[in-house]
Amino acid sequence: MSDLLRLATAGSVDDGKSTLVGRLLYDTKSVLADQIDAVTRASVDRGLDTPDLSLLVDGLRAEREQGITIDVAYRYFATPNRTFVLADTPGHVQYTRNTVSGASTAQLVILLVDARKGVISQTRKHAAVLALLGVPKLVLAVNKIDLVENPAQVFADISEEFNALTTSLGWASEDVVEIPVSALHGDNVAVRSENTPYYNGPTLIEHLESIPVDAEPHRVGLRFPVQYVIRPRTADFLDYRGYAGQVAAGSVRPGDEVVILPSGTRTTVERVDTADGELDVANAGRSVTLILADDVDVSRGDTIASVEDAPAPIGEFEATVCWLAEKPLRPGARLLLKHGTRTTQAIIGGIVERFDEQDLTTAQSPDTLELNEIGKISVRVAEPIVADDYTVNRHTGSFLLIDPAGGNTLAAGLVGDAIAAIELARV
Structure with a gap:
């Protein structure tokens, strides 16, 4: 079992993600005493009875309110059994690109839902993106479970709906775990809660400590x-x-x-x-x-x-992309493609299909891909790239599309047809 786990968080706005990350840092004693004192004073000033742990990680709130793009923030914490690197991504729908960035190297993702809202459209979008990225393990943290009536039934209903979704996206049942939590009060985060007698599974930290994760499956050679x-x-x-x-x-x-x-x-x-x-x-x-x-x-x-399994260099290929730019992608676009350490000119030959992450269907030959939309495209590059299918190796099967004029990242791409893998899982 690896002693390092790379994980990411995802969820909709106000699901309590900042509070949960703050709780993980607090319960693993990964913050300094003066930081806790500062958070406690700020919480008292706001009239709160308990420390607002979201203040430990929500330092970008002012920038968010000003409309400035928020990047992925990386947090580090540890327990006696394991070290963790956590990519904390924004929950706003316009920041799906940050979710793609944070989850691209994650071995596990904690996806939050508000127990009062359940599985919503943003939950389905995040789950679809995580499936396309090939994230091996998933935890659904049903947060604010203390704020609903009949929490046992609410948790059961949300778990059933989420299991149906993840199964349709290709996850095996043993790779997905649901945990009822209250990030504000710490229920089932580090300590098992007496307020959830209907749940007999591990706490969140127990699960993160014990889950076996292969740092890099040996599916290909050097x-x-x-x-x-x-x-x-x-x-x-x-x-x-x-x-x-x-x-x-x-x-x-x-x-x-x-x-x-x-x-x-x-x-x-x-x-x-x-x-x-x-x-x-x-x-x-x-x-x-x-x-x-x-x-x-x-x-x-x-x-x-x-030598045994060297991939043939490719000059033309189909790929799955998540479009991350305000200006839509159209066939014939001339861009730069960065794969590993090679950057080359590329032409988008066509948009083969667009994926609807809500009902898991595809639209054939759309005219464009808009911001945050996922689709399959054909690509031709000026210099051949040495790539594996993304489902075989995440590192050699991923690439970026870049604006040749401004240098901005326009899309995250996966070599091969990741959408077909999801469609196959539904059969």
């Missing part, structure tokens, strides 16, 4: 996008030529036969270097410098891959 070619040209390193980057998938060892893509040149790994010395093996997520046995032509943007 994928090593080259970020930088190191040529020191000093007296001590006259012949040194290293290729620096992060292992995106698989592992690499000295002696491994590899292929340089897209050229197709084969060679052997001589050493795996780090600032702290050589390694016997480097696994996915490790940043290293590879020394190759032969003096081959390798540049930034190339990929060093295992």
Whole structure:
């Protein structure tokens, strides 16, 4: 079991997400005493009887009220059993792009709903986006459970509806857990609550501590996008030529036969270097410098891959995208595509279909994709990219579409047909 869990939060406005994140920080003693004192004083000034823990994380409220774009905020906390990196994303519908960003690397997402409102359209949108992104584990935190009459029945009804939704989106039942919580009072967050006798499952923190999460499923061999070619040209390193980057998938060892893509040149790994010395093996997520046995032509943007399952470079492909810009996407658009360490010119050949996350249906050949809409497109790139299907590997199967004029990110893309996977799950 990994001792690091990457998770994200998602939910609609006023579902209590900031309070829940504040409660997680508070209950795991991940905030300083002077911060707690400041929050307590501010809460008293507002006439509250208990500390408003949302103040621990809601420092961007003023910016939100001014209409300034809010980015993903990363929080760090730990328990004796595990360390957590939490991507805290805004709940406003216009910030779906931030949910995509925060959840793209998450191994688990906590999706909040207000017990008084249940599963709403924004809940369904978030669940659909998380399914497309391939998030492995999901927790539904039914918050404010203390504010409803007959909480046992409300929790059962919300759980049943949410289970039907997640099953239709392709999650297995064992990968989805529902927990009734009161973030304000701490019920079932770190301590099991006597106010929910109808619930006999784990607290939220118990679940986060115990859930087995594979940091990187070994579905493909080595994928090593080259970020930088190191040529020191000093007296001590006259012949040194290293290729620096992060292992995106698989592992690499000295002696491994590899292929340089897209050229197709084969060679052997001589050493795996780090600032702290050589390694016997480097696994996915490790940043290293590879020394190759032969003096081959390798540049930034190339990929060093295992010979056994090296993907064929592709120049034309279909992909699923979430459009994140105010200006709609139209066929024929000329954009930049960033995949790994390679950026190349791209043309959108056509919009194949648009996905409706509410009823899980598709509209064929729409004229445009609007802000926050999800669809399948065809893409042609000027330089081939070395990509796996996103369902096989999230790191090598994702890309960004970028405005060539302003440099703004316009879309998050997944190589392959992620929409078809959802449609197949419904059959």
